[in-house]
Amino acid sequence: MLIPVTDRIKMVKAANETGLLVANSLLVEDEQTLLIDAGFGHGNVDTLRDIPVDYLVNSHFHEDHVMFNWLFPRAQLFVPLEDAEGISSRQAYIDWYGFQILDGQSVQDWIFAAFDWREYHTDNLFTEGHKWELGNTTVQALHTPGHTQGHYAFWLEKERVLFAADVALTPTGPWYGNITSDVDDFIASIKRLKALKPQVVVSAHRSLIEKNIDQQFDRYLEVIFEREEKLLAYLQKAHTLEEIAAQKFLYGYQPAEIVQGFFERVHVYTHLRRLRNLGWVEEQNGRYRSTR
Numbered sequence: 001m002l003i004p005v006t007d008r009i010k011m012v013k014a015a016n017e018t019g020l021l022v023a024n025s026l027l028v029e030d031e032q033t034l035l036i037d038a039g040f041g042h043g044n045v046d047t048l049r050d051i052p053v054d055y056l057v058n059s060h061f062h063e064d065h066v067m068f069n070w071l072f073p074r075a076q077l078f079v080p081l082e083d084a085e086g087i088s089s090r091q092a093y094i095d096w097y098g099f100q101i102l103d104g105q106s107v108q109d110w111i112f113a114a115f116d117w118r119e120y121h122t123d124n125l126f127t128e129g130h131k132w133e134l135g136n137t138t139v140q141a142l143h144t145p146g147h148t149q150g151h152y153a154f155w156l157e158k159e160r161v162l163f164a165a166d167v168a169l170t171p172t173g174p175w176y177g178n179i180t181s182d183v184d185d186f187i188a189s190i191k192r193l194k195a196l197k198p199q200v201v202v203s204a205h206r207s208l209i210e211k212n213i214d215q216q217f218d219r220y221l222e223v224i225f226e227r228e229e230k231l232l233a234y235l236q237k238a239h240t241l242e243e244i245a246a247q248k249f250l251y252g253y254q255p256a257e258i259v260q261g262f263f264e265r266v267h268v269y270t271h272l273r274r275l276r277n278l279g280w281v282e283e284q285n286g287r288y289r290s291t292r
């Protein structure tokens, strides 16, 4: 379903389906047509396949944002420099998720099957500040890492519309469940996007957000620090990563147990890395303890 944001800008509202994560896209129809992300769900395929997309842009390498790239063979595919390998190489994808390091084989198998995962040629790379001039509309790429190393948001300054991708402002909070995710980078990215003072935020996993935008960024950020307080309190006594993950402090909401267990482990792993860098947690023989 297409939801107008302005005359030329539309949100592609993802079509929900069971057992598959889907994501909203942004469509800009001007002298040239640009589509950001292609994980809109099977229910949008018939609507989208007839749109003459000139530029197809991926916000980052995750499967729920690239799944239908193949639907646009005539479009030029643009991918983020820092995330390109995760789109072109199955092995990079596996390594960045950390499936092999943190016991995620079953999740890996599930994703490759459920998302019909494919490798794409990634000839057109973009980096911070890249602009697509589409006629009257300009779309600018903002490197906002943390969720992934090469995560990008997209700013339409004249219209003050922000496609925030997976700085998604979901009530469950920021997602940093790849071993290559980085909590400190995520914090900086949330602050950067808030400072733009957008009039409309299009989230990949919510909808159009037009009200209380400042507060929503603040609340989203706060979730990180609330998780952190729970972690540090629990680590007054030393615990293993597995024991910490069993508490489900960080990411305890995924419906499927097998998926939840793995991503909780990775969230603990990435958050502990931040706390160790800060000197607030120390590790001895695989057990972690708060030093605060």
Ligand SMILES: [Zn+2]
Residues within 6 Å of the ligand: 060, 062, 147, 166
């Ligand atoms: Zn993502």
Ligand SMILES: [Zn+2]
Residues within 6 Å of the ligand: 023, 062, 064, 065, 166, 204, 205
């Ligand atoms: Zn996503």
